[in-house]
Amino acid sequence: MTALMTGCTQLGYYAQAANGELSLLADARPISVWLDDPAASDKLKSQLRTVKEIRQFAVSELGLPVNGSYRNYVQLQRKFVLWNVVAAPALSLTPKQWCFPIAGCVSYRGYYNQQSAQQYGAQLRSEGYDVQVLGVPAYSTLGWFNDPVMSTFINYPDAELARLIFHELSHQLLYVKGDTDFNEAFATTVEEAGAEQWLAVNGDEKRRRTYAEFEGRKTEFLALLLKYRQRLMDVYSGDLSDAAKRQNKIRIFAALQTEYQVLKAHWGGYVGYDRWFAEPLSNAHLALVDTYYALEPGFRGLLAQQKTFPQFYIAVGKLAALPKEERRRQLIDLASASAKQKTSALEGSHKALDF
Structure with missing residues (x-):
């Protein structure tokens, strides 16, 4: 009976994934159509023209795939395209793995519906896991479909828009099944080096200043997370009792929350990372921190x-x-x-x- 229920759950998950992707593709229209649409705003048209320039740069200067990805645009009626569920044991920073036919084993599970993601997160919490449910603005289908530009990230600053597109196209170029750390570090390297090169050619003073400010905040935020991740690792690997480890865990997360508020004030109240704290802090929040940067x-x-x-x-x-x-x-x-x-x-x- 358990095997049957598990099979039905998996089928339901794959059905929502397929329906979500097909709906996304069905609603996407070529960028050229949006540019000719009198109802589209001037701001959107300006951003889409920038996307076209970025897409051409990705091919001509970075050697990224020549295909139909990021040549269509879709306007979504939600803030994120997906919600990823990440889980880790109560006294470990090793993330739970989910295995899929194409992507192999990865450390997250994505849902097109926020409520479904929250329900699955609640189920995992009832099983004793620490859980984070986080909205995702973009993802890659690894070249199986023509990934569209989406309203969830179209208003990013130009250099950040370039970074995101370079990152996702990198996954289409090279992807090792079952090695998330390798894949994400490779794509992160291409996105960052690519953005630097893109700015060198296309950057003006405003673009460079905006990018430098974003990079500075990201570097400081990442250092903060890695600092507290190491503290937790030291506690979990130590000889304390489980009860003592749990008490230390509470104190460490409280200190992280406090130090983030100090950092946020230093940034002049920048709220870009607030969504990361939308749920109570847990091991799941820090389980994947080094996935993108360790290698x-x-x-x-x-x-x-x-x-x-x-x-x-x-x-x-x-x-x-x-x-x-x-x-x-x-x-x-x-x-x-x-x-x-x-x-x-x-x-x-x-x-x-x-x-």
């Missing part, structure tokens, strides 16, 4: 080594063919070598200033 220094080192994006993609493809632990080891080695080179170059510049 990025290695990819950055590889990109610097290969010099061009096409050569970089070839080198990443070779890494992808290796066993998971070996490719991770090589990326860590690349990060270490890159850091040593930077230190050596910095020391050399300091010596050059000595008289």
Whole structure:
């Protein structure tokens, strides 16, 4: 009976995923149609023209896929396209895994309906998991469908719009089934290096200032999360009783919340990360923090080594063919070598200033 119920639950989940994707594609219209639509606002048309420029840059300068993705636009009647459910045990930062036929095993489960995501989150909490349900503005179908531009992110600042499109197209270019850390760090490297190159060509003072401010806040916020993630890891790996670990966990999350308010005041009240705190803080909030960034220094080192994006993609493809632990080891080695080179170059510049 349990197996039958599990099978029905899975079928229901796949049905909502299929219906959600097909509905999205059915409502999307070519950007050219929106640009010719007298009812579309001037602001939307301006953003869509920027998307066209970004899309062309992705192909001509970054070597990203030439296909129908991000050439259509869909206006959604909701703030996010998906809600991801992330779960972790009460005394661990290792996320629960869900396995799917195409994507392999990943550390989240997405729903097109917020209420369905919340209901599944409540079920996991009843099973003893820490849970976070977080709205997602965009995702990649890995090239199986032509992913559209969506109202959920169309009003991002130009450089952030470029980053997002570069990131999602990167997943279409290369995706290793079952290795979320590798996939996300690769896409994050392409998005960040790509955005830097895009700004170098298309950036004006306002675009560069906006991007620098966003990057500064993101760096500080990530450092905050990693700091408290490490504190939790130290507690969970220690010799305290489970009851004592739970008490420490409460104190650590309270301190994180307090320090975030200080950081927010430093930013002048910027609210961009408030949604991250919409639910009570839990292990699920910190379980995936290093997924996007833990291996990025290695990819950055590889990109610097290969010099061009096409050569970089070839080198990443070779890494992808290796066993998971070996490719991770090589990326860590690349990060270490890159850091040593930077230190050596910095020391050399300091010596050059000595008289």
